[in-house]
Amino acid sequence: MNASETTYNDTGLETDLAGVRLCTPVLTASGTCGYGPEYADVLDYRRLGGFTTKSVTLRERPGNEPQRIVEVHAGILNAIGLANVGLRRFIDEKIPFIREMPTRVFVNVAGHSGEDYVEGAAELDKHDCIVGIELNVSCPNVSDGLMFGTDAKLLRQLVEAVRAVIKRGKLIVKLSPNVTDITETARAAVDGGAQILSLINTYAGLSIDTETWKPLLANVTGGLSGPAIRPLALYNIHRVYREVARDADIPIIGMGGIQNARHAVEFLLAGASAIAIGTALFVDPATPIKIADGLSAYLQQHGLRHVSELTGGLKLSG
Amino acid sequence: MTTAESKPTRVCGRVARVAANTAICREHRAIEFTTADFPNSEPGQFVQLQCCDASEPSPRVVEWPAGGFPSLASGNNWDGRSAFLRRPFSIGDQWRDANGLTHIVIISRTVGPGTAWLERLTPGEALNATGPLGHGFRIPSDDLPLVLVGGGVGIPPLVYLARRLDELKRRDATAIFGATTRDLLPIRLLSEPATDGKPLPCAELAGSARFPAVITTDDGSLGMRGVVTDALRKWHADRGNQSRVDGVVFACGPEGMLKAVSQMTRELGLSCQLCIERKMGCGLGTCLSCVVRVRDESKAEGRRWALTCSDGPVFDREELID
Ligand SMILES: Cc1cc2nc3c(=O)[nH]c(=O)nc-3n(C[C@H](O)[C@H](O)[C@H](O)COP(=O)(O)OP(=O)(O)OC[C@H]3O[C@@H](n4cnc5c(N)ncnc54)[C@H](O)[C@@H]3O)c2cc1C
Ligand SMILES: Cc1cc2nc3c(=O)[nH]c(=O)nc-3n(C[C@H](O)[C@H](O)[C@H](O)COP(=O)(O)O)c2cc1C
Ligand code: FES
Numbered sequence: 001m002n003a004s005e006t007t008y009n010d011t012g013l014e015t016d017l018a019g020v021r022l023c024t025p026v027l028t029a030s031g032t033c034g035y036g037p038e039y040a041d042v043l044d045y046r047r048l049g050g051f052t053t054k055s056v057t058l059r060e061r062p063g064n065e066p067q068r069i070v071e072v073h074a075g076i077l078n079a080i081g082l083a084n085v086g087l088r089r090f091i092d093e094k095i096p097f098i099r100e101m102p103t104r105v106f107v108n109v110a111g112h113s114g115e116d117y118v119e120g121a122a123e124l125d126k127h128d129c130i131v132g133i134e135l136n137v138s139c140p141n142v143s144d145g146l147m148f149g150t151d152a153k154l155l156r157q158l159v160e161a162v163r164a165v166i167k168r169g170k171l172i173v174k175l176s177p178n179v180t181d182i183t184e185t186a187r188a189a190v191d192g193g194a195q196i197l198s199l200i201n202t203y204a205g206l207s208i209d210t211e212t213w214k215p216l217l218a219n220v221t222g223g224l225s226g227p228a229i230r231p232l233a234l235y236n237i238h239r240v241y242r243e244v245a246r247d248a249d250i251p252i253i254g255m256g257g258i259q260n261a262r263h264a265v266e267f268l269l270a271g272a273s274a275i276a277i278g279t280a281l282f283v284d285p286a287t288p289i290k291i292a293d294g295l296s297a298y299l300q301q302h303g304l305r306h307v308s309e310l311t312g313g314l315k316l317s318g
Numbered sequence: 319m320t321t322a323e324s325k326p327t328r329v330c331g332r333v334a335r336v337a338a339n340t341a342i343c344r345e346h347r348a349i350e351f352t353t354a355d356f357p358n359s360e361p362g363q364f365v366q367l368q369c370c371d372a373s374e375p376s377p378r379v380v381e382w383p384a385g386g387f388p389s390l391a392s393g394n395n396w397d398g399r400s401a402f403l404r405r406p407f408s409i410g411d412q413w414r415d416a417n418g419l420t421h422i423v424i425i426s427r428t429v430g431p432g433t434a435w436l437e438r439l440t441p442g443e444a445l446n447a448t449g450p451l452g453h454g455f456r457i458p459s460d461d462l463p464l465v466l467v468g469g470g471v472g473i474p475p476l477v478y479l480a481r482r483l484d485e486l487k488r489r490d491a492t493a494i495f496g497a498t499t500r501d502l503l504p505i506r507l508l509s510e511p512a513t514d515g516k517p518l519p520c521a522e523l524a525g526s527a528r529f530p531a532v533i534t535t536d537d538g539s540l541g542m543r544g545v546v547t548d549a550l551r552k553w554h555a556d557r558g559n560q561s562r563v564d565g566v567v568f569a570c571g572p573e574g575m576l577k578a579v580s581q582m583t584r585e586l587g588l589s590c591q592l593c594i595e596r597k598m599g600c601g602l603g604t605c606l607s608c609v610v611r612v613r614d615e616s617k618a619e620g621r622r623w624a625l626t627c628s629d630g631p632v633f634d635r636e637e638l639i640d
Binding site: 033042055070074116227281283284285 | 401
């Protein structure tokens, strides 16, 4: 990591995420920013807190048949099917670029089995340009990945197994909202050794063509993201922060429908230490920079010295 | 990473001003907007336009017809949805004026909330544009005969290509533009087209230039009765029906038309570039939603998914599978 290239400033936005220093608390969310080169000319990585790659699996995956995406009220449903180049090509073709990126890079790892995750994470952890591994245990599109994210016992075993092989980078566990009680899976991840929690992944959803009576996505169901899920995401972060993360001293990366600095403030107040931008990048890849600027303006207006003063600041009485 | 000195090839979220919004036929509107420093584009490239007022979409009030229900037919925005993602539009023309302002024209057909929003824009209003995106048509450098085959809403990128070919003074270039009926043709004509499929310089380009064109309509209400492939076959026959006429066909239009043109050009020994449409999320190569199958011998299955937004939208006929 070229720490020297990271811009630190006196905007009060520098964030310490479980020991990883970020120039702002604003990251990109996995699957919405490619592997790095795609936005290089339109998103100033020097001013981005962190970058999370598309999910990487051991073997290359072509992904689902189209339609893979459909726009719904205030959001999108997607069923991309974890299309990715696979671990080998990721290392050969993508890491050289990542090594030069002037921001903190997290790699999101997905798998079909516990061994897949362990092998992928161990291999990626050897590359010191990667500051952390985010486990995607919550993608609702691929049936084989779903069980880890929804079964607390399995999740804990998976996180323990991966944590055991990670020597250098931080371990992030990305939680699925498609559960009855997210604090159970959050606790399982923390007990298993997660150093950071990220939430939320997309909500399972369906959209139907009323002329043909067929699903609009070839995969039938997909994951809902965008402004439509924002209050749901906030609710989940609020609960995980109060019931699990705060006492365990585990930072949360909050995401789900964030489009501007006001939304970001809401997520921080609910308990997030950092936030990630997904779907909004499709409309404007520079959104994270605009949010960071908006956050520093907010700090000034409210006489706050540091963005961390917002985390968990939600007032519940009085 | 782009260095500070290198000129950007695309810009994101550029605020432009609407200069004009005029109907060019029953279903298509030409929307011209201006902005400073927009990168140069190639015909076939597209822009992604934000088609809602705020970054935060709010549902609109649906107007119910008196005594009835809003129609559920597709394209009818009965649930009051506003466009959240940007919408892709082929660049229909682009030029820089004496003041250095870039003018861009898109031709839009109203089919849903985003295009309905565009329809209501008035001169002076703001429009947020990203582009130019994708790869355009590749114009061969040797003096081969060129045919521009467009159907309906696929015509705009070919009008831009026609103007480029006109500037390049390509002698042997013909447009074949088709529509279902007279008032659905999204291009202005300066004179009546021939009914026998003979190219006449009737198509209007910016600056009142004329381009040789054959116009077809399904019902014969304008130009030649029939479809664009009928006119393409005639164009070929008029060249003496040689078993092989070297030439390049540039095609854009509905899926069925593209398939027919693809098949016919293969039969006639013409090479063919197709500008295709796919549902897009980002237009920037990150959401992986705009996939199309292409041949790839390096893969075990002999094929892979390509991205329409960044590998296309123009593909060579031989690259595309089905
Ligand atoms: C590269 C490219 C170039 C295009 N150029 C033009 C153009 O020059 N003029 C023009 O009028 N239209 C063009 N389109 C299609 C245009 O983008 C869609 O009509 C528009 O996105 C519809 O938005 P909406 O909100 O009005 O309707 P929606 O509610 O989004 O959809 C209404 C109808 O349009 C279709 N549609 C929606 N989005 C897309 C999409 N991204 N691609 C294809 N079909 C879609 C849907 O299947 C549906 O039938 C182009 C599309 C692409 C991919
Ligand atoms: C098109 C698309 C692809 C995604 N791909 C992945 C992925 O590969 N791995 C993952 O963990 N999350 C993936 N996500 C989920 C996002 O990272 C994020 O958790 C979710 O979209 C909520 O944030 P948002 O509303 O800001 O998009 C994807 C989301 C979208 C819209
Ligand atoms: S539209 Fe997102 S990758 Fe092509």
